[in-house]
Amino acid sequence: MTDFEGLKALVTGGASGIGRATADLLAARGAQVAVLDLDPSTVEKPLLGFRADVTDDTSVREAVAAAAAELGGLDVVINNAGVGAQGTVEDNDDAEWHRVLDVNVVGMVRVARAALPHLRESQHAAIVNTCSIAATAGLPMRALYSATKGAVYSLTLAMAADHLREGIRVNCVNPGTADTPWVGRLLDSATDPAAERAALEARQPSGRLVSAAEVAGAIAYFASPLSGATTGTSLAVDGGMQGLRLRPAGQ
Known part of the structure; x- marks a missing residue:
């Protein structure tokens, strides 16, 4: 497929896992892709790597501006950077709540805020946020992450x-437990790592973890100009x- 031919995309948290699978897929389908990550050292051509910390507004603004300048604009933003957290509401102190919220939520705000002026210039502008099935299903020991x-x-x-x-579509993908770093x-x-993996696999009716490539496929669906009538939608993977x-x- 070449539905991203001529488009410029930015993927946060794109050096590994779902972000890297997404960056590679968009590039394979014709996009020029910039990866923003705390450690972009593993990012190789045709991807462009930029260091960014989504908890630091100056870092985000500088990286987004550099990526847009290098690419010649922005059409697609994949808000994928995030961190995990375990425990009930009793198990994490205020500092951890603020830290994870700062990365997972305010981090997306910072990236979108920096990218919006560029997206307004695009004829195919799209933002895709990596959400989670934890947003819509109650999972044990995931209070902070789910919030x-x-x-x-x-x-x-x-x-x-x-x-x-403004012509900017915004959607989110809700992965189940994915086989990521x-x-x-x-x-x-x-x-007992083996028992824990078996429990995570059994929690999903398919009986296995979701692959990063499968999540990337859903993200690409939302980001593609072929999905121009789709906005405000979540897709469970x-x-x-x-x-x-x-x-x-x-039985």
């Missing part, structure tokens, strides 16, 4: 309403976790 992703979901709807008449570190820290209620196997 941030619930905010991302609501933010997506509000942004879609605010910018529709962060989940790998989570499994490594478990008392979760192996059926959100909508399906299967009987136990063998």
Whole structure:
């Protein structure tokens, strides 16, 4: 497919995991792609790497401006940078709540705010936020993480309403548990990594983790000019976790 031919895209958190899979896919489909990441050292051509910390407004503004200048504009922004968190409401102190909210929610605000002047100049402007199934399904031991992703979901709807008449579409993708480096570190820290992986796989009706490439495909769907009538929409990429209620196997 060449639906992104001639378009300029920016992907935050694009050096690994879902972000890297998305950057690679957009490039393969014709886009020029800039990756913003805390550590862009692994980013290779045709991708362009820029260092940015989404918790630092100056860092974000400078990186977005540099990327837009290098690319010659911006058409697509993938707000993907984020961090995880575990525990109930009792398990994280105020500092951790502020830290994760700052990355997962305010970080997206900073990137969008810096990118909007460039997107207003595009004929195919789109923002895609990486949300989570945790925004719409109650998951144990994910209070802080779920709160941030619930905010991302609501933010997506509000942004879609605010910018529709400027020709900027805003949507979000809600992955289930994805097989990414962060989940790998989570499994490594478990008392029984194999049992923890089995539990995460069993939580999804498909019986397996979601791949980064599958999430990237959904992000590309929203970002593509072929989806020009789609805005204010979320798409679950979760192996059926959100909508399906299967009987136990063998019944």
